[in-house]
Amino acid sequence: SYELTQPLSVSVALGQTARISCEGNNIGTKNVHWCQQKPGQAPVLVIYRDYNRPSGIPERFSGSNSGNTATLTISRAQAGDEADYYCHVWGGSTVVFGGGTKLTVL
Amino acid sequence: QVQLQESGPGLVKPSQTLSLTCTVSGDSISSSDYYWNWIRQHPGKGLEWIGYIYNSGSTYYNPSLKSRLTISVDTSKKQFSLKLTSVTAADTAVYYCARSGDKGGFAFDIWGQGTMVTVSS
Numbered sequence: 001s002y003e004l005t006q007p008l009s010v011s012v013a014l015g016q017t018a019r020i021s022c023e024g025n026n027i028g029t030k031n032v033h034w035c036q037q038k039p040g041q042a043p044v045l046v047i048y049r050d051y052n053r054p055s056g057i058p059e060r061f062s063g064s065n066s067g068n069t070a071t072l073t074i075s076r077a078q079a080g081d082e083a084d085y086y087c088h089v090w091g092g093s094t095v096v097f098g099g100g101t102k103l104t105v106l
Numbered sequence: 107q108v109q110l111q112e113s114g115p116g117l118v119k120p121s122q123t124l125s126l127t128c129t130v131s132g133d134s135i136s137s138s139d140y141y142w143n144w145i146r147q148h149p150g151k152g153l154e155w156i157g158y159i160y161n162s163g164s165t166y167y168n169p170s171l172k173s174r175l176t177i178s179v180d181t182s183k184k185q186f187s188l189k190l191t192s193v194t195a196a197d198t199a200v201y202y203c204a205r206s207g208d209k210g211g212f213a214f215d216i217w218g219q220g221t222m223v224t225v226s227s
Contacts, residue, residue: 049211
């Protein structure tokens with residue numbers, strides 16, 4: 001079965017750039033999506049199909065996908081960006097989620 | 107604006123059937139553009155896709171849950187439902203309904219607020 005690996009946690013200084021990786025075998029051939037989940041809330045889509053932002057998502061959020069790694073980049077990180085971030089793909093017979101990354105803004 | 111809202115019992119006894127409903131507002135549940143999904147999150151854990159219903163009746167389930175799972179739709183009420191049989195404590199989770207579509211590459215663009223279901227006697 002297909003697997004996605006994310007770091008458990010990422011820390012970033014206020015105003016700096018955070019990068020969250022999502023690793024999977026030949027993930028560059030798949031559509032990768034990212035959602036943000038704040039405590040006690042439902043997830044919110046922030047990036048779809050590798051690098052596209054839904055309406056209402058700030059330009060500070062961007063994505064890339066190549067080879068075996070997809071990356072969510074958050075520029076000029078704000079305190080409000082603290083959350084869990086999940087990547088997911090269609091893994092052939094099921095949707096596969098990464099384990100999630102907790103982003104801390106210092 | 108499309109909104110999804112889950113409803114159903116918050117407590118289910120072991121071995122019984124978990125039943126939840128998702129009500130869709132602001133969109134046609136009959137549209138062939140979208141898939142209507144169930145996703146769950148065990149306490150303190152990550153997300154697990156359960157399955158979807160599409161085009162007013164076609165379904166696709168997570169193989170790990172397929173033997174216990176039924177997803178159905180009532181287009182007149184703009185609702186789709188989940189039934190999970192023979193539940194155990196391992197089915198305790200927050201259950202979300204969510205929309206996805208081909209244009210978005212199957213990204214979940216709209217989510218319900220989620221409903222907590224506890225399996226306990």
